[in-house]
Amino acid sequence: MIRLLLALAALTLPVTVSARTKGPSPRPAKAQGVVSAADRRAAAAGVEMLRAGGSATDAAIATMLALNVVEPQSSGIGGGSFWVNHASGGKLTTIDAREAAPAAADAHWFYAADGTPLRHSDAVPGGRSVGVPGALRGMALAHRQSGRLPWARLFVPAIRLARDGFQLTPRLIDGMAAYGRHVTPETRALYSDAQGNLLSVGATVRNPAQAALLERIAAQGPDSFYVGPQAAKIVAAVNGAARNPSRMTTGDLASYDAKPRPPVCLMYRVYRVCGMGPPSSGGITVLMILKQLERFDMAKLGKDSPVAWHLFAESSRLAYADRDLYVGDPDYVRVPVSGLLDERYLASRSATISPGATLASVDAGMPPGAPQRMRAKASETPGTTDLVAVDAKGNVVEVTTTVEGYFGSGLSVDGTVLNNELTDFDIVPEKDGALVANRVEGGKRPRSSMAPTIVYGPDGTVRIALGAAGGPTIIAQIAKALIGVLDWKLSAQDAIGMGLIFAPGPVIAEQGTQAETMAPALRALGQQVQIAPLGLKANAIERVGGRWVGAADPRSEGVSIAQDGTVTEPPRATLQRAPE
Template identity: 75%
Template structure:
């Protein structure tokens, strides 16, 4: 087993608990941007938007204005939870053969990623604008100030960014690569200070002119020219596609687990529904008694995951285009029937999707999701919460850039082949459609109805398992949010399970195999963030696998960093 190196960095105070606001994000500089908004009297949503903007500067491999977002917002005054869908859309010219070559053959996933055709109409900025109208307090321009300063004055390349630059930039624009690479053709080392003046100027224009300036006029024309003029896989996007884009307020997807109310993002994300299915199928088992160190507990988690992922693959998609049987999938009777397939002492020989009420006839999806995402959580002194997952899809998205920002490759989250065995796939490409996602920003309410936990993750389809594991860790195993997201993961989206290398799960592999699990150790490249409410105070958590930081409004920071000695570890 590779050695695990743990580093505890404690600044200013021994406890990370505050009656005031709290922000947790994947980078200290972005966390500081959010905290700055709280100090100016901003809401959790203000803090979340400023954090998102700063992450787009310092973590360009993962998110930015060229991508999309899902936000789950809680209003403490009204007790209402809402969600904002900022998922990208396919150009109206897109057909179900969008990713076929001139010979009529479907492209492989990795051949489809580079260039213009993988780029969806970016939704992150319109999502921020909708969230700000609903739950913001500070002026729009104020939210941009930290990100503008970082991009203009410069920032240091972090080890994680360096890792991504070393492995995932072959498809990125040469001009953009030049910002992060030296004359020797190698990435600039960690700690090197770089600037992004083009991004700073873009942020300044949007701050002054408002979000619509990105979707109409010169900016929109430049984006369209970039994707349509791409050397690889040129698109057929129009300025009308951008002008017509709207972020959507959607009802939260809520369910119950052991008396806790769990609210997450509904379709076109599959994340919330799949998390709720995993938990619902596990409710009949005494996970608390088994405990986090029990191979049986993790075996049950794996089996429930397999069932939930099978249903996800078959039924989840954009609800504006396909019928999604959410009510049937989350029906307690249906989940009980699926749970009955799980045994504590053996592994299912085969796993198929079920037939919930309202289910149409479809075939499972075959989409490959690549981990290139980030997550953040913010809570303010009034008790409002914003949990956000935001992404450009794979590391550095499509590789195309404009005005210093990365453009997403979100459309490769669609199924490239639209039909199988004579049936259409729910997640096939269609003009104006939003590709299915695994992102699962989630807020958990205690039996008293008050916010207990806000948690989300990055890492492609592992997001679902990460969030479900964290909720079990807090509710069943009575762990802090920090310890729950720091637990190793057993990821089982299908027959073979992956035990996260370098964690206690790797040690359990023999015992899991004795239960019939087809399991192998591997690195997973996980990244999660959380805040929790404990005795009326915010407590923050950040993933020890990442460079994540949680910071209170008074500046208190605790960073727990564990570096796994896995040289081929995936990027987020």
């Protein structure tokens, strides 16, 4: 069956990558689907589904599977995801496909034999950082809810890429060189020559083991990954790891399920902004940043105002402090979601922000219903990828998916990278008798910054859908882009491409952008400012003049592709890159 689908797909009209634009086409066009992703080949896989009559969900799944092959450093079925899905009838749903800790995990999961906590960098490599993968279960749930094409059809482009080969891009090979020291020899060998030297950009790589794995899952369904021989392989890999062996069981995989979760939404001016709730902190924190800024005339200040960026930094710092203290897996800890998003509470936090001065210190507040908590040092690693798809019927799917750090735990099974997601937990579980919300517990899902977001205009229709990659910077990237689009009337493309002021504590101004030029004025307002490259990567689709227009981050290798084959490719930035 799979080989027949592959043969049929080879006859499909390919995406016309030669038709490139620097912006939306001026000619009128009938409603059509669009896919935006961090890799051209993955976006093309999604468009292939749209052309075959698939839904936005089908396109998103095919895109994710292709990213698994061509962008393995960032995502794949060995990792997890969060979904925000707008149905054309107006219903908004979200899916939590976040990885989970094995049942054997306890509060001292990341402690050394001498009873001391491991450093984050020492906890990443090997088996103990691997959470039960959730991405495939998320795809399966989404497909049951709103897929139109057969399950197996969605795998065809990814199988073709893995079996027939794909060309290495700078992101993959540079990432392996810079951040792949923990990767096992078996995985590294995929991207190396016979002498063990990394291949050059443009070299063709084939991954037959991964192609065979994807063929099995396509033919046998998602359960084949979570039970039987495949589950046993995953357990053997993590428990037999040379570093930090785990205590995962086949039962951990068999019992895993993706979960529908309630979305979190707030009004920002005349727009309804909706995102992912816990265990993601992304949706809540983005909403807090925006709502705390609502009393300021950001539109009048404009994108070139140091005061506007100072206000953005102050609001960010307040929101990050709250998320660090209160957000965790709601199945294990009480997360005061309604309190954190309470308008009176946010107004009280906003009242501490001054346009002319910097807060001397920032502590978490006391939202209504908040339990006693200890603030722990955030330990997320920049990583991840994002994609967004819309079909001709107006269904919109925004997905952020990840294996956590570059190449995850460094382990792989059948050519597929396994995540290091459990290092998103706070390693030390308590202090002075107060428990950390994001401490390790068996079966628990670690807190995330992933923030897939859909925004509705005053008429109730989708205005923009967007998401980002880059660890804790994701939250600031989304908030920045939304202010750019909603307040400063920028295109999604320009808003994504704008340099970032990232302020979980001291301000980090993105090197080589307009954010760096703001540094002297921000320091004059009392901000402590560092200049550094940031690992940013975002994707979006917005509604403009009755048409869907895609956008991709100029820092990335991403593009958007319309159903008619038109490729919209951003002008590529020449910024120094940190890992995204």
